[in-house]
Amino acid sequence: MARDNINDMLVFFAVARERSFTRAAAKLGMTQSALSHIVRSLEARLGVRLLSRTTRSVSPTEAGERLLQNVAPRLEEIEAEIAAVSDLGGKPAGTVRITAIDHVIDQVLWPRIAPLLPQYPDLHVEFSADYRIVDIAAERYDIGVRHGDQVDKDMIAVRLTPDVQMRIVGAPAYFAHRPVPASLAELMKHNCINLRLASSGGIYAWELQRAGQDIEARVRGQVVFSNAGHILQGALAGAGLGFLPDELVGEHLRAGRLLSVMEDWCPLWPGLHAYYPSRRNSSRALALVIDAIRHKG
Secondary structure, three states: OOHHHHHHHHHHHHHHHHOOHHHHHHHHOOOHHHHHHHHHHHHHHHOOOOEEEOOOOEEEOHHHHHHHHHOHHHHHHHHHHHHHHHHOOOOOOEEEEEEEOHHHHHHHHHHHHOOHHHHOOOEEEEEEEOOOOOOOOOOOOOEEEEEHHHOOOOOEEEEOOOOEEEEEEEOHHHHOOOOOOOOHHHHOOOOEOEEEOOOOOOEOOEEEEEOOEEEEEOOOOOOEEOOHHHHHHHHHOOOOEEEEEHHHHHHHHHHOOOEEEOHHHOOEEOOEEEEEOHHHOOOHHHHHHHHHHOOOO
């Protein structure tokens, strides 16, 4: 295959995965018109339409889907092997792309990765804050970070944190004129701060647990956010109760800015794990980052 065809294929794969010329252009650092021209040229050379375009959406045709499923993984394997060979020549180099929840990036990943950067100037790390369960192979991430029970069995998983204690928290000002809830029925009467899920668009049901019984509490309140950091700010401001991990609220509990309630209803979640496909484990840059972020306790 001609080199131009390979480069154009990579552009097509980006558009097909994003199902948008706009998002693909932003990810590749190219203009939409350039991407459109490349895809049309590739279609002309192959003699088949690869993308079905409407005014509102872009999706792969049957031929495009076949290329996406069968050719894209092979090209990625070739890229991974080339990167691995390049690693043998000197210091770790290249870009490691990581997807994780925003507060995990802030509190777990960045403090562990930041010290590496001055030591390895050819190492680049790209973070993407996302609440979706991302298919890291399809979206070309090197590392995903999720709780242990959310990691697919075919991935290599590395523990980042101990198991995580969840908390129901509220500010002292919130409780100044409200009773502290002690039961699920009482909790349902409180103003709770909700999370809208990026994956489904629905509202997250608080995953509580008592006496070995799992309970999904569909609480109500005045405020809905799309990330945990904003829920924390809302709870600190007295806007309602939040359901958050101890790693995010522990400092505020110790300082008295938040109070923890219904502790016997709050579960211990599996710790955070970094996960990645086994075929990418040959990169020295990836190995360096994995070693830096793994749980040392």
